[in-house]
Amino acid sequence: MVRRPGLSKSRLTAFEQCPKRLWLQIHRPDLAETDERAEARFAAGHEVGAVACSLVPQGVMIEAEPDLAAALDRTRELIATAPDRPLFEAAFEHDGVLVRCDILEPDGQGGYAMAEVKSSTAAKPYHIADVATQIWVARGAGVAVSAAVVRHIDNRFVLGRQGEYRGLFADADVLAEAEPIARDRGRVVAAARRCLAGPQPDIAPGAQCSDPFACEFASHCGSVLPKGPDWPVTILPRGGGRAWLDQGIEDLLAVDPKGLPNATQRRIHHATRTGQPFHDIEAARIAMAGWAFPRTWLDFETIGFAVPRWIGTRPYQNLPFQFSAHVEDADGEVAHHEFLSLDGADPRRACAEALLAAVPTAGAIIAYSASFERGVIRDLAQVFPDLSAPLAAMAERVVDLLPVARETWYHRDQRGSWSIKAVLPTIAPDLNYSNLEVGDGQAAQGAYLEATAKDTDPARRAQIASALSAYCARDTWAMIAVARRLAGLS
Ligand code: SF4
Structure with missing residues (x-):
């Protein structure tokens, strides 16, 4: 049987x-x-x-x-x-x-x-x-x-x-x-x-491949599909390619740019067709002109737990265990400050104090997708009443490099994304993340969990600490490189 x-x-x-x-x-x-x-x-x-x-x-x-x-x-x-x-x-x-x-x-x-x-x-x-x-x-x-x-x-x-x-x-x-x-x-x-x-069902990849889970056979099923266009319409951000797919157009180069609904999509189309990056130096300079020196380029790494570990924390709350801050003065001199907590204890107080020590009390604080950094600082201000005033003031000084990049720069190799990891290779290829042991935020969280696990030996913990430092410092240095290029300074 x-x-x-x-x-x-x-x-x-x-x-x-x-x-x-x-x-x-x-x-x-x-x-x-x-x-x-x-x-x-x-x-x-x-x-x-x-x-x-x-x-x-x-x-x-x-x-x-x-x-x-x-x-x-x-x-x-x-x-x-x-x-x-x-x-x-x-x-x-x-x-x-x-x-x-x-x-x-x-x-x-x-x-x-x-x-x-x-x-x-x-x-x-x-x-x-x-x-x-x-x-x-x-x-x-x-x-x-x-x-x-x-x-x-x-x-x-x-x-x-x-x-x-x-x-x-x-x-x-x-x-x-x-x-x-x-x-x-x-x-x-x-x-x-x-x-x-029966035999293997004949089902083409589609929306079901990621809903409700990312399917573990995506590479296998994708490998047997005919090769699509080099520049598919799905590059257009925020689902902008859907209207063209509905008309049977898969290739962005086959799209009539007059039919594109906004300037962003037209820029993407033009840069893709010509291979010439879009770059509005004047607009970038104007957008950043009000960012006073000393400028602090800031990035946090955070961890969230389904089951809260520390008193006063909520499930999945973003809790900062690391930051990198590059402080740049008007002459272009840059000093680096960092904080990293891998002892498994609640890192927030030490993080808040390190932040106040590292970030000057005047000047712009620049982040990429700044609502995240602003939110982390505001959370710290709420938890520590004695530090609340300077932290709240710090949060007010946070400005965002992402919208400046979005409005003033596009290289076709970004393929519709303005994440720092998409923009950076088009501006400073030598600063890519591929040579780093920790290469993205999820990897940083995994590294934190490994480093704080009881059975991780000290040598491995030290190795993780240096990998995390290198990663977070790369993030803030990358912002400086991007901003300088946007303003035509490199
Ligand atoms: S990738 Fe998974 S969900 Fe998608 S067609 Fe293949 S088996 Fe089905």
């Missing part, structure tokens, strides 16, 4: 995203790309799950060891012998579909209330489909499910006492929405099985 591949709630989610994704997961897992951030996501999700369980008294954890069959047996046994105890990771099987339920709490009437724990700050449609699958399987296994919630992070929570996480979660009641989906699960499961028994 041919064994049917087992299904689970994540496999059904994959099938509902794209049947080909499920087919490839089962038959050609070797074609999947490695997700380097999966481990960090898993660790964060695990921490959220553990805290959610800790808030339910008397619960019993059903271990995955030694195997799922044992977990199924243990679940059955506990339901029969301890019907008044909450269950964590209860395992059920129905019609060949296996699920683990994060939390099941007895409802006092012989049934259970189900909670699916998520580290997001709201319930999402695919969470409800997950819950529906669990309801269908649990009921199929003979368990009465009388309530179902998505237990998500409440981002209004503030940690008041170390280890006190009551209030961290909010429940979204999804039973009514999940019921009709649960009733349809049998049909979906049968369709998934038919898909798996």
Whole structure:
């Protein structure tokens, strides 16, 4: 007899995203790309799950060891012998579909209330489909499910006492929405099985490849597509290419520029067609003329935790563990200051003090996409009343280089983006990030987590510290290089 591949709630989610994704997961897992951030996501999700369980008294954890069959047996046994105890990771099987339920709490009437724990700050449609699958399987296994919630992070929570996480979660009641989906699960499961028994589905890449998850087979599916134009209309920012795609035009060079709705798109089209960068030196000089010296070029790196670690912090709050500040005087002399905290303690007080020591009390403070830096400084001002006045004044002096770049510079190699990492190679190719161990903000956060982990040895921590310093300093030096070029000074 041919064994049917087992299904689970994540496999059904994959099938509902794209049947080909499920087919490839089962038959050609070797074609999947490695997700380097999966481990960090898993660790964060695990921490959220553990805290959610800790808030339910008397619960019993059903271990995955030694195997799922044992977990199924243990679940059955506990339901029969301890019907008044909450269950964590209860395992059920129905019609060949296996699920683990994060939390099941007895409802006092012989049934259970189900909670699916998520580290997001709201319930999402695919969470409800997950819950529906669990309801269908649990009921199929003979368990009465009388309530179902998505237990998500409440981002209004503030940690008041170390280890006190009551209030961290909010429940979204999804039973009514999940019921009709649960009733349809049998049909979906049968369709998934038919898909798996057949040949690879012939599905072209499209919007489904990133919704609700970035598909791990994107490179594989993309590699078999015919090569598109070198300069696709999708370069046009803010979805500006959609109107042209709807007319069957994929190549930006085939677009009639008279039909482009704004100056930005016309500049992009012209620079792409001619290979000549757009550069309005006069406008750049005017835009930056009011930026008084000494100018402080400032960049923060921040970390946010689903489960707050430090008193007074909220879930996912941007907490600064690093900054780089290049202070430039009117003669073009530049001094570098930095702050980096890798001891795992709340870095905010030390960061605020270092900031006040590094940033002159007069002159412009320049950031790239400045609302972020301004917000971090304002948060610090709010937390430390004794430092609030100078920090609030500092926030008022923050100006933004990004809109200046957007209005005065475009090189076709930016491919529709004005992020500093898109602009810099077109202005100062020697300052690219490819030779740095830490090359973007997400990598900086990963590096912070690694450096502050208890089992990281001092030598590795020192290596991470120097990689982070190099990265953050590159960000602020890059701003100076960009501004000088925009103003025609280099
Ligand atoms: S990349 Fe897109 S088309 Fe290919 S399997 Fe994934 S979701 Fe389906």
